[in-house]
Amino acid sequence: GAGVSQTPSNKVTEKGKYVELRCDPISGHTALYWYRQSLGQGPEFLIYFQGTGAADDSGLPNDRFFAVRPEGSVSTLKIQRTERGDSAVYLCASSFGQSDTQYFGPGTRLTVL
Amino acid sequence: KQEVTQIPAALSVPEGENLVLNCSFTDSAIYNLQWFRQDPGKGLTSLLLIQSSQREQTSGRLNASLDKSSGRSTLYIAASQPGDSATYLCAVSGGFKTIFGAGTRLFVKA
Numbered sequence: 001g002a003g004v005s006q007t008p009s010n011k012v013t014e015k016g017k018y019v020e021l022r023c024d025p026i027s028g029h030t031a032l033y034w035y036r037q038s039l040g041q042g043p044e045f046l047i048y049f050q051g052t053g054a055a056d057d058s059g060l061p062n063d064r065f066f067a068v069r070p071e072g073s074v075s076t077l078k079i080q081r082t083e084r085g086d087s088a089v090y091l092c093a094s095s096f097g098q099s100d101t102q103y104f105g106p107g108t109r110l111t112v113l
Numbered sequence: 114k115q116e117v118t119q120i121p122a123a124l125s126v127p128e129g130e131n132l133v134l135n136c137s138f139t140d141s142a143i144y145n146l147q148w149f150r151q152d153p154g155k156g157l158t159s160l161l162l163i164q165s166s167q168r169e170q171t172s173g174r175l176n177a178s179l180d181k182s183s184g185r186s187t188l189y190i191a192a193s194q195p196g197d198s199a200t201y202l203c204a205v206s207g208g209f210k211t212i213f214g215a216g217t218r219l220f221v222k223a
Contacts, residue, residue, distance in 0.1 A: 042202050102159065
């Protein structure tokens with residue numbers, strides 16, 4: 001079956017612009033995670049969805065970051081007023097449930113100029 | 114606050130060697146521990162998942178152990194091959210968060 005997909009694969013934007021990153025999880029997976037990965041580091045947790053609700057958003061760096069999952073499937077990570085420090089690879093993962101194997105998408109590489 | 118440390122940060126071995134990667138974590142209240150592989154410029158591939166009630170898991174040439182009380186896990190790779198070259202990441206899940214280590218970069222020389 002299809003794995004986790006993320007679009008776009010690459011996004012270049014200018015400082016101060018708004019961006020949206022999309023994640024399509026594996027069908028039937030109720031749990032969805034967003035992470036951010038900088039070069040040479042492990043992924044950093046941002047937010048966890050169980051169904052439509054954000055069960056834990058404590059990893060979001062500040063109020064410029066927001067994520068939604070309105071129908072319990074596709075999720076969008078939204079970043080307002082982007083800063084150069086937001087440049088990273090944004091990864092999405094999904095799993096059947098909270099304690100199950102996470103399956104990762106290929107990531108979106110965000111570059112803020 | 115959960116912290117995950119992986120040692121060594123990088124490792125280079127000749128083909129055919131058996132090797133051990135180490136992962137330690139500070140909070141033993143976890144649901145599970147996962148080992149992932151990441152190839153350059155790619156996403157993560159799950160290798161093994163160990164639930165908190167389990168001691169080890171095996172898949173092919175890979176064996177992962179978990180000792181919750183001491184906050185340690187090891188990933189054993191038998192008869193390493195050049196195709197095993199990648200970054201190996203350890204991740205612990207507790208509550209709703211998953212916390213990753215920085216990874217071990219493995220290079221297997223032919």
